[in-house]
Amino acid sequence: MQTFDLETHSLRELNATLHEQKDNTNQTSWEVINARGSHAIAVGLDAPIEVTIKGSTGYYCGGMNKQATINVHGSAGPGVAENMMSGTVIIEGDASQYAGATGHGGLLVIKGNASSRCGISMKGIDIVVHGNIGHMSAFMAQSGNLVVCGDAGDALGDSLYEARLFVRGSVKSLGADCIEKEMRPEHIEVLRDLLTRSGSDAKPEEFKRYGSARQLYNFNVDNAAAY
């Protein structure tokens, strides 16, 4: 385990050191202490390493992650794991706005609650939130899975494309073109796998599935009120 103290070393030194780790690195386990809400911690990683961050993080922790497993022992600020490509980011606490925004792949697990716009414009990432999510989550979400073990706020899945949304609790309101859909066996299997991998004991059968009605996919003046 390599320990990196952000009180005595700069953010630049941290990220440069983590970027130096390649696929065959022997230094696979890293611990970052004194995070103290710093922004852009462990961004742009591209190696199969494990980074544990002690304390809460600021904006964009784990941004554009590839391969790495990043575990935040605290809460995460806005845009955690934004545009993630692969790997895993786990937040033990809560996450602020835009969690997993535009993510292309990998798994983001938020063990607390996530704020508004969780999964906005997601493009293939899987996001599992053990608690609740805020309003406008999965706005313009393109692909991937958003799993919410608690409740969802207003306008869930507004202007949704092909992402799949699974919510166990209540949905305050659905956004434009987002509808409840049939939960088929293949969805149960996807959900079971994601719940298992994210450490949730929720039962897939307790969830409802939401997706796009695909009515806004091509411009139609008769849908003008929805645009």
Next chain:
Amino acid sequence: MKDINDTSIPRTHPIQSATFTNPINAEIRRAAATGIYDIRGGGAKRRVPHFDDLLFLGASISRYPLEGYREKCETSVTLGTRFAKKPIELEIPVTIAGMSFGALSGPAKEALGRGASAAGTSTTTGDGGMTPEERGHSDKLVYQYLPSRYGMNPDDLRKADAIEIVIGQGAKPGGGGMLLGQKISDRVAEMRNLPKGIDQRSACRHPDWTGPDDLEIKILELREITGWEKPVYVKIGGTRPYFDTTLAIKAGADVVVLDGMQGGTAATQDVFIEHVGLPTLACIRPAVQALQDLGMHREVQLIVSGGIRTGADVAKAMALGADAVAIGTAALIALGDNDPKWESEYQKLGTTTGAYDDWHEGQDPAGITTQNPELMARFDPVEGGRKLKNYLKVLTLEAQTIARACGKNHLHNLEPEDLCALTMEAAAMARVPLAGTQWYPGKTDF
């Protein structure tokens, strides 16, 4: 009732309304028939004060000129000197503006890279990610970071020579975009992670930040991901250039790209293009003022775009304080867009050479703004690249000609004092004297 055959009574001449013109009436009828606003490509077509309304004064007894073809007039520019470890060095101060793969064909993007590289300048990706042919043929490639994040990934980010965070563009400041389904080929769909054939909306705001304080942190993140190597540009549409330039500088931009309303778009509502934003001419001096007020003029570089067509336009933009310019529409025309040789096909599309702007429909006879394989095959990227290189060279030669006549040994030495204005409006916007006077509107100490 009047007898229309009674020629003894003088008749009132039919008068066309200056308000309800034939084009306006045609648009009313089109809207009534379809229920949809008009979408088109390009920039503002209306007449607005522009570089044509400025003249250079040239040298005489009070100033002396440089000898054309004998005395050097430098054209190089370095972009990104503020923070980037690897600033971009360009041989000429004319860059190629961002245009997406999707809006343009792959061969057209390749041609832009070929032409720009041959002329010693950079080209820019667009709202669809980076293609291998574009990267491969562009010596210097600026990677746009857009609200949609279509195709965005850290590998391409690291392959780029600079990063351009797009806040807005002159054709539609405050607006997003739409790539209509007919242009979504398998390849475009795959790059954008969306099904083939559906309309692809581009958001008007970034999904993971709002406001200048957030932008500062976003720039920090992008610099951390790329090791602080790459210049970070911030592109803004011309609306409040003084404040937006100020905020971009404050957020940490290396370069500010300022796009006026004549700057083109692949597609948006005509009403947006013609009625939102500022003419390019009105944008430059407030932006330069912001740079000067912060002590950042020439430290943070300013790239101006929107209606640059000639070397005179290049020289005028630089005389007003720009470090470089960017061209988009002019580059497409150099490649062959709106060429008269396709007139019969433009006629079939209900338009004519020079007016064709339905780029979003994917039926471009020139094979440039399309994903239709048959139309794309009409366009030769090698020949297109050669034409673009020639055009860029001419722009540079023209600008040098003017600069030498003004006694300048570098295009950057051009200054507002070298200019006068032909109209009150241009004088006010460019803050240079009305021709033959020492005064411009707003100037009190003359």
